[in-house]
Amino acid sequence: MSATAEILSELESLRLIDPHTHINPHSAASETLADILGYHYYTELAHSSGLAKNQIEEPGITPKEKVGRLVPLLSTIENTAQYSWLLEMCQVFFGFEDDRITEANWEALYDSAKTKMDESDWEQQVLERSGLDGVYLTNDFDDPLTGFDTSFYVPCLRTDDLVFHLSKADVRERFQKATDSAPSDSAGLKDAIGKLFAHFKANNVRACAISLPPFFAPEQVDAATADTVVGKVFSGAELTECEQTSLSRFVFWSLAEFCVEYELPFDLMIGVNRRVYEDGVFQGQDLYDKRVSLIQYKALFNAFPQVTFPVSVLSETSNQELVSYAWIFPNVVTNGHWWYSNIPVFIERDTRARLQAVPRTKQVGYYSDMYKLEFALPKFAMYRRILARILAEEFVGQRGWSAEKAVELGTQVLRGNVESIFGS
């Protein structure tokens, strides 16, 4: 057995905790193949290949109709990594045996998937087959966090709305309801945010999390400015761009302060521009500007040495900065391979750099970012194969490590650090 195969076999036997997903714990597994093919990775690629948005999102179509419309486009994306996930899911979970999903075979696949998904323990089957010991969520600030097992489906407080969207009336309304408060100044807003942290902390929260546009640079805002913009936004007045920046910075800085108080890591997902392609399909509209630097986070990383910042970067051109900042700042940790960087060519190179220059204790290897449970399996499988190959070539082959020692490193990156960094 080659070193790669030996290491991969060990890594495949590991049970995992998935530290970042968008799972709805009340409906974690898929109900039909439409839940899988409806994932934006497929709808946006099908749309990119020519399928009209209104074909995909037409109100009232059945799940089977939706799949039937997407399938003809699959031939145009079968080269993609995303397609390889689809195929692996169908093969592993539904016994699919062909090497392509076509207009000729999709209905049988749809039906066999439906049969499996209809089994009462389907969610448990998926979790078991995928080796998942825990799944982190992405919860809106006003999520009641009830009705599910928070020790398995672990809450994370997602804060994009608080930092960037308090100027929207519906967000303020949700906020006021969730916090039972009507802030008129910065102290009031901070108190109210504190209530959210208390609520989440009481429900096993493990991280505060946010996605950030490339132009954002956190800074502390003076109290007078904060009071002004908080007063203005909660009175319903429109903010100037500059005032919005101050408000975002004030809220963001407050979140970091609560991360100190509540001893929470603060997941930063840096670099996304929202709604770049305005007529794109649902969740298929966001892109980015690679001209972003972690130097924008200098003030933050210096001001909060007590807070661990697991950082994800959207552009692969940011990976070396991430490696360097994690090498220097004790509170910066590398976190997974996000979105447009979540394809093998970038994962491999980014992983090599991290393994070569970041302390082994400061790397969270991978998260699935999934919306439905079935995706953890192929995505982690992709990562494990890449990781095994790097460990075999570079550590066993070039540095002369034993396979056992290489597996220890892989295990720490895949599983151990999730527990040590987020708590277990």
Place this chain on the structure above:
Amino acid sequence: MSATAEILSELESLRLIDPHTHINPHSAASETLADILGYHYYTELAHSSGLAKNQIEEPGITPKEKVGRLVPLLSTIENTAQYSWLLEMCQVFFGFEDDRITEANWEALYDSAKTKMDESDWEQQVLERSGLDGVYLTNDFDDPLTGFDTSFYVPCLRTDDLVFHLSKADVRERFQKATDSAPSDSAGLKDAIGKLFAHFKANNVRACAISLPPFFAPEQVDAATADTVVGKVFSGAELTECEQTSLSRFVFWSLAEFCVEYELPFDLMIGVNRRVYEDGVFQGQDLYDKRVSLIQYKALFNAFPQVTFPVSVLSETSNQELVSYAWIFPNVVTNGHWWYSNIPVFIERDTRARLQAVPRTKQVGYYSDMYKLEFALPKFAMYRRILARILAEEFVGQRGWSAEKAVELGTQVLRGNVESIFGS
């Protein structure tokens, strides 16, 4: 036979259409070795290695003298990919058998090349040996497009002069002559541009094309502003930097509008700064600023869903953005490996990313960018070898595809998409 060799053999048997060149259809093949060694890739490298510009460009020297001056410098660049093209051309076309072109052997090579090039069907020999079924051109807006077979040498309307150089008197003069018009406002200018499109359309044009500096960001310009700057420039007045930007944007936007009307793809070649090295040799003066983002094209990509934009990026740090934008925007297509990115290390990585994340229908694998026909062979050969290796390692090796299926993918990227995207 290895999978790589098997796939390469199939890819090598393909006949090609070269979708972007600078061929002069009236003098497509080389007449002496000076036409090959005079390519800026060699003159600039020789100059970079120490040969004075006036040695290379001295008026009145014969082609043989020019080659004789360049040859001694070749030993300094024999490591480069560019040199490997030269060697391959000499070996394949002229029966050169040494592994280096030296001061001792170049004259014999020069003479044997001359003998071949003097054959009356040399152009056809090169096309046949290179497997070319079509060669796209880069035509000035005032090119009469006569005297050659436009079904083989396919016109493309190059528009740099229109967008960036109408403030030059000689460009305006050429423009007024070509369009038989004297625009004084934006409507007049647009009408005149329309005449160019009509002329090109009548001559089998397949694309509008432009190279763009890193600081350019297309936007629609309001009519009043457009009228002012058009009036000003055609009256011969000097434009401010801001006015020049408005003029460039107005013309560029008009070109996109005509691409809708005439159903033409709009080739964008993004990222070049002209005349950075002011004392460089001819065509060896341009460089770039990698700080450019496709977010600058957000307005354009959203405004023209009917236009296909084959996009080339100059800096490899832009490739992931290109992949992501092509993954999301239906009208963005990846196009070749341009200039400073046209060396194996970047081609390989960029190709991997594109094959992993862009629909297979939306990738134009390669173009030669050549000035003389002989260059298609070694440049496409370089690309085919890299493509075969990726297909073998990644698709056959890692994903378990058959070699046949991998060859289909390679064929589509190399040839099929050129026809489906530009028309055949």
Place this chain on the structure above:
Amino acid sequence: MSATAEILSELESLRLIDPHTHINPHSAASETLADILGYHYYTELAHSSGLAKNQIEEPGITPKEKVGRLVPLLSTIENTAQYSWLLEMCQVFFGFEDDRITEANWEALYDSAKTKMDESDWEQQVLERSGLDGVYLTNDFDDPLTGFDTSFYVPCLRTDDLVFHLSKADVRERFQKATDSAPSDSAGLKDAIGKLFAHFKANNVRACAISLPPFFAPEQVDAATADTVVGKVFSGAELTECEQTSLSRFVFWSLAEFCVEYELPFDLMIGVNRRVYEDGVFQGQDLYDKRVSLIQYKALFNAFPQVTFPVSVLSETSNQELVSYAWIFPNVVTNGHWWYSNIPVFIERDTRARLQAVPRTKQVGYYSDMYKLEFALPKFAMYRRILARILAEEFVGQRGWSAEKAVELGTQVLRGNVESIFGS
């Protein structure tokens, strides 16, 4: 023997000149293991992994105590390239036979290292074992350059203080003392700087050198502005940010002028932001902003065709620009793999690009950047292994070169160009 092994064997037999180090020629080799483990690459990684700065830098601790505090953290960084250098040094120089440095074995290692280092000819042993024929230094402008053999420990004039820190009283004081002058205008400052060049030239200086922040863009400053800012800074007045920029530009431009006069290469190390992590350990506070472009050096490269600029870039995202600028500008040379880019994944890719597109005469392959002599061995060993692999795979394997020809290329890049570019 594989081609890689054959080439590596030849490259390992080469004797070297190390063209950029921070060696103190009066104390070049280490005295205890603390001199090695005290290198900022280890202290910053240990700190990043959790060791408090005051543990590392506590005044009064013995070298052995310092090592004892760092050793427990080594288990967290044994994956890094930096750790692999440490292990290789210990194995080669001190006969260390374990595969990890642990709390159980470090004291024996410390003692055996001490025994070796105490030998009177330790410095010569290290130089001999490392195959070093010369070591370039980084000298402060006021270094007397006495008491050592400048034909072996070759002076380089480091100019960061002059360009960026004349506004500090202590730097001005050192400058006035070193130049025996009190400049009040730009001519006076330039004369004084000239004295430094004369002093260094009299002592075998081989380069002027500087590290530059990403926001710096050299330009010529008009005399009136220069007079004003020079007068102001030497009168002790505080400069505005804009005035500081003018002063920096004036001094920088003057340095380039003296490089013409004294026929010196000007080493540019582009891209570092100082003191980003303000509470970091000694020399472990600097990071960077990847948003820098060599276009910022357009005016400089054009204005000084007589000066050779060996350029190092801090971010790997700058490597393609460096390759392209060295391909076009005769006076731009690629120089080594600096700091955060000095790990295998980046060295390999950057080296491939340089070998594929930059004349072989214009590449300085590697420098160690070391503070203590023992580091040259593992750092150059890392580079030689990567270089041998590239030469074997790409030049012998893909291009059909003989191993001998590949070794010639490697030899030129590793050794020959250091002599031809810096003088021998």
